[in-house]
Amino acid sequence: MSLDRLVPMLVARNLQATMAFYTDVLGFGVRDTLGDPPEFCTLERDTVQLMFTWDPPHDHAPGEEHEHPEPRLTGVLYFYPDDVTALHDVVAARTNICEPLGIRAHGMREFAVLDPNGYRLRFGEGA
8 A cells, every 4th residue: 555645735815825925925826726716726837736725704603613623734845846056046036035045954956935835845956
């Protein structure tokens, strides 16, 4: 029995803003959506996929408020582009870089951005 891949499913604060960020800033495409307006989407670029889910505003039943927490991730989503410098130049022209491009102590050349949900996205390649 094997595991073929991992596709994170993350909570979005605003799914439209999330989709726009990943498509306009990072070059992802929208693979699919569910609902109108969308409450779920799968975004894809090359061999990387991410899923996002969003609950539209609605009345909460008692205790339901805790079923849909604010987006949070204690780590980072780490991407391996084939040319981190070229990607940095494209991304830096479209959004703020929260960690500048540079070689880190562990030997990777990296930079990072924050998406609209506060998720840290780090891009790196061997130096």
